[in-house]
Structures are given as structure tokens and as C-alpha cells.
Amino acid sequence: MSAVLDVEATVGATSVATVPRAVIATEVAPAKASGAPTIAVVLLGTGVVGGALLKLLNTPAAASLRLVGAANSRRQQTDPVSLASRSLREQLNHQGDARDNAGLLAALDAGGAAVRVIVDATASAPLASRHAEWLARGYHVVTANKALAGGELTGWRALQAALAHGGCYGDAATVGAGLPVLSTLRRLRSCGDSLLTLEGVFSGSLSWLFNQYDGSRPFSALLREARQLGYTEPDPRSDLSGEDVARKLLIIARSAGFSLGTDEVDVQGLVPEALRALDTESFLARLEELDEPLAKLHADAKSRGCVLRFLARLNQRGRARVGLVEVPLTHPAARLYGTDNQFALTTTRYNTQPLVIQGPGAGPEVTAQALLGDVLALV
């Protein structure tokens, strides 16, 4: 386990007390009146987030959408008219065709819809690596999967190149599970404002874990609960290692114009060496090995009147750091609840006090809503 990072003097200066609390996630547009253009949708991933989206697709808010294909990692179903079944997610576990992206794209093309959208609700890097190609072929992509935009810089650049030729990339779900962080940043940039520094808590699961953790319940028990609630990544080591937070930091920083590579983020993770190479199931069976080191870090922090928070920071020189930090109780991050994320943006125009965006930053429902909102924004 890595040592707790030092708290920089600047951290304590950040304040949320003087700015409005949460900026609430973007409202979903009401269902379009009949006769409005139909949006054909293919859904990749029917797990926690994809499953929640399937539920939303059966609500009036999604009346203008036609789900023409859906897939998990093993099977897929297509219907150019519409896949209406409420039990689609369960069906895909034992019924359907073998996985084949070409078949899903053919279903998108077949119905003659004006707007064709691929929604990626997986954590698959190979699938994310196809996003740029799909955009170049005229499909829109809406994603909760951060592997492309938050991965290697080459992938980010391929994405920007594809977007320059048209197509939309709905990425609200990739940061803050739909909190209006990227949209706010883009709006500021379009007005000529520039991001100077960025700081906060970018992980809903780690926020929930450290907001709860007081030493009375083992960290491993809390982690199991966070996974059950749908806050963690499919493999929780993606959260604990800081990798997921680093991806979000990269997505924000790149969207703000910083050409940061993955190797330029200093990531201090929480996964002990012995647990890093295991498959997911074996790791989950050994979660108790996290308990002792975290109990010690917690006790040490408490003895100094501090709490533990998993912070991400980008300074004005483009130096990026992600890791567990002791913060005093007066620190803005010490006053978070539940899965709250907190993004403090200092810009050329928000430079005496940061612009702070805060609110629940993980969970199936808010994330699925972010995906639906991005799809509806296409028309």
C-alpha cells in the first residue's frame, strides 16, 4: 500500500462554503411529440449501468428512441423495428446470437432512422478503441466507458480527429456519472475562459467508502457493499488503484486543452502488490487483506485530527496527482456525503474562488440518465 500523500498548502484554501452546493445533473428533455425524428440505438453492455438504461428506455422520456440491438460480452439480439422486451437483460444470458459488432451496426442501418447511436455501457477497452471508427462511419457514440478518452493520448487524438469530421460523442457519464462537469468546462472554453487548476474527489465509490469508513466496520465489508450498490467498477481494483480517477482527470484535463499522457499522472493506488495480478474473483475473495493497512492509515489520520480522502489534482504547470490524502475536517472534501464527487475548477475568470460542481458521482440510475440525456441531446 502506498503512503498517504502530503496535503499541499493550497488544498485547505479551496472552499465550497461560499459557492452554491451541488449543480444538479442536466435535465432530461421531455419525450418528443409523435412525428419527431426517431433515434435508433444499439446498447453495448447490459450490466449495472446498461441494465438501468434498459429500464429508462421503457419510460416516456425515451419515447423517441428505438432500441434495435443490445449485447453483453457473449450474446446479442437485434431487431430493426424495436427490441421491446423488458426482460432483455436476462434473456441475453441464455438467448441470442453470438457477438458480432457488424450485426449490430446492420440493425442500426436497417430501420432508416435519421439518428443512429451506439451506447457503450461496458468497461471494455477493445470496444472503446472502436469509438473513433464508428464516429467516422457516421454513427453517434454515447459512452459511460472511459477507456478511450481517458486512455492513451493516441486514442484521445484519434477521437478528436474523428469528431472533426462530424458525429457527436456523448461523454457526460464518463465524469461525475453525469454531473455537468464536461459541459460546464466546454461552455467556459467557448467563452474564452481557460482551466488553470483542478482539484477534487472524482470517484463515487471511493468517496462513499471514505465518507463511511470510521474503523467500526472493516473496509472490505464496505467495499463489498459499494460493489453491491453498483458504485464500483466491474473490477473494484480499477477504483482502488486510482486508475478510474486518473482516467477522469485525463478526460477533464484533455477537454480543457492539456495534452496529458497517462504516464504524466502520478497515481498512488491502494491495491497491495500481492493483490494486483489476481483475476477478479480471486481478488474479491481476498478483500480482507485491505483491512489492516487501511485501518492504520485511518487511525493515523484520526490521531492528527484528519480524515482520509482520495483526491485528484492538476496544478497550473500541468502536474497531475491522484491518491489518498489526509485532510483536516475543515477541508471541503471532508464535508462530502454518500457518493458525492467534487470538482473545483479554477479558471482565468473563476480565479479568486473556484467554480465547484458537487453531487452524487456514481450509481446506476444517475449514470443511465446521463446516457439517456446525451442520446436525447442528439436531436
Ligand SMILES: NC(=O)C1=CN([C@@H]2O[C@H](COP(=O)(O)OP(=O)(O)OC[C@H]3O[C@@H](n4cnc5c(N)ncnc54)[C@H](OP(=O)(O)O)[C@@H]3O)[C@@H](O)[C@H]2O)C=CC1
Ligand atoms: N457504476 C457507475 O456508477 C458508473 C459506471 N460507469 C461506467 O459504466 C461502464 C459499465 O459499468 P457497469 O455497468 O458497472 O459494469 P458491469 O460489469 O455491471 O457491466 C458491464 C457490461 O458490459 C458487458 N460487456 C463487456 N464486454 C463487452 C463487449 N465486448 N460487448 C458487449 N458487452 C460487453 C458485460 O457483459 P457480461 O455480462 O457478458 O460480462 C456487462 O453486461 C464502465 O465503463 C464504468 O466505468 C460510468 C459512470 C458511473
Ligand SMILES: N[C@@H](CC=O)C(=O)O
Ligand atoms: N466506479 C466509478 C463509477 C463512475 O465512474 C466511481 O466510483 O466513481
